[in-house]
Amino acid sequence: MIGNSEIIKSKNKFVGKKDLMLIAGPCAIESFDQLYEVASHIKNLGGEYLRAGAFKPRTSPYSFQGLGKEGLEILKKVATLLDMKTVTEVTSEKNLELVAEYCDIIQIGARNMQNFELLKSVGEIKMPVILKRGMGNTIKEWLLAAEYILSQGNYDVILCERGIKTFETATRNTLDISSVPVVKDLSLLPVIVDPSHACGNKKYVEALALASVAAGANGIMVEVHPNAGKAKSDAQQQIGLPEYARLVEKIKAIRNIIT
Numbered sequence: 260m261i262g263n264s265e266i267i268k269s270k271n272k273f274v275g276k277k278d279l280m281l282i283a284g285p286c287a288i289e290s291f292d293q294l295y296e297v298a299s300h301i302k303n304l305g306g307e308y309l310r311a312g313a314f315k316p317r318t319s320p321y322s323f324q325g326l327g328k329e330g331l332e333i334l335k336k337v338a339t340l341l342d343m344k345t346v347t348e349v350t351s352e353k354n355l356e357l358v359a360e361y362c363d364i365i366q367i368g369a370r371n372m373q374n375f376e377l378l379k380s381v382g383e384i385k386m387p388v389i390l391k392r393g394m395g396n397t398i399k400e401w402l403l404a405a406e407y408i409l410s411q412g413n414y415d416v417i418l419c420e421r422g423i424k425t426f427e428t429a430t431r432n433t434l435d436i437s438s439v440p441v442v443k444d445l446s447l448l449p450v451i452v453d454p455s456h457a458c459g460n461k462k463y464v465e466a467l468a469l470a471s472v473a474a475g476a477n478g479i480m481v482e483v484h485p486n487a488g489k490a491k492s493d494a495q496q497q498i499g500l501p502e503y504a505r506l507v508e509k510i511k512a513i514r515n516i517i518t
């Protein structure tokens with residue numbers, strides 16, 4: 260591990276060799292009640308990291324774009340009440356300062372993996388960053404994108420595999436599970452997997468998450484919603500609270516076998 264921040268350094272809590280980072284939460288912050296309900300469930304299952312988007316990069320400009328600053332305020336309030344750490348996406352340099360003020364870990368989404376100015380700006384603020392792999396990018400391009408952050412002196416970078424575009428249409432993307440061992444071979448950075456965006460279907464999330472843990476991922480980031488059918492974004496891929504509880508149990512069982 261080459262990061263300096265407490266989050267990266269505290270191996271017992273985070274992504275050390277034996278420990279697994281479990282990040283969970285809804286795709287988007289929709290209301291205080293929605294976020295509090297899912298976050299308290301995650302916390303009760305031992306989860307420390309809450310993910311939720313306030314600025315949503317949607318394919319259509321007419322889809323729900325996120326609650327913006329109001330969403331960040333809700334995120335901070337919920338995390339403070341439950342003593343959790345938060346992950347949220349920054350979509351532009353315009354909102355970087357604001358996002359950085361409200362969260363513990365900044366997420367750069369797949370669509371911004373090669374937004375080099377944003378990467379450099381995130382490199383300048385010394386906060387942990389999750390850098391998602393672009394859906395059309397090679398591992399080499401992904402590692403070079405990470406270098407943009409590292410080269411500015413911010414070493415607290417976590418890579419996140421989230422599936423890539425292939426000719427396959429049965430799933431939203433194709434999880435490139437081989438990127439986990441390849442990245443571990445080529446880089447010292449921790450690598451986590453987001454099975455939700457990889458498959459786009461709640462039926463397959465558990466299988467992909469378990470495969471990722473078995474492949475040696477340092478963590479999992481999964482979308483969980485208290486009432487997924489009514490979610491304002493990514494309704495098909497968010498798992499419910501009982502499914503998340505079952506997933507956590509199975510992840511623990513796999514970890515016990517492989518470590």
Ligand code: PEP
Pocket residue numbers: 286312316348367368369370391421453456
């Ligand atoms: C997300 O995690 O909310 C997200 C938009 O993911 P991605 O950038 O991988 O599509």
Ligand code: MN
Pocket residue numbers: 286287456482492493
């Ligand atoms: Mn999503």
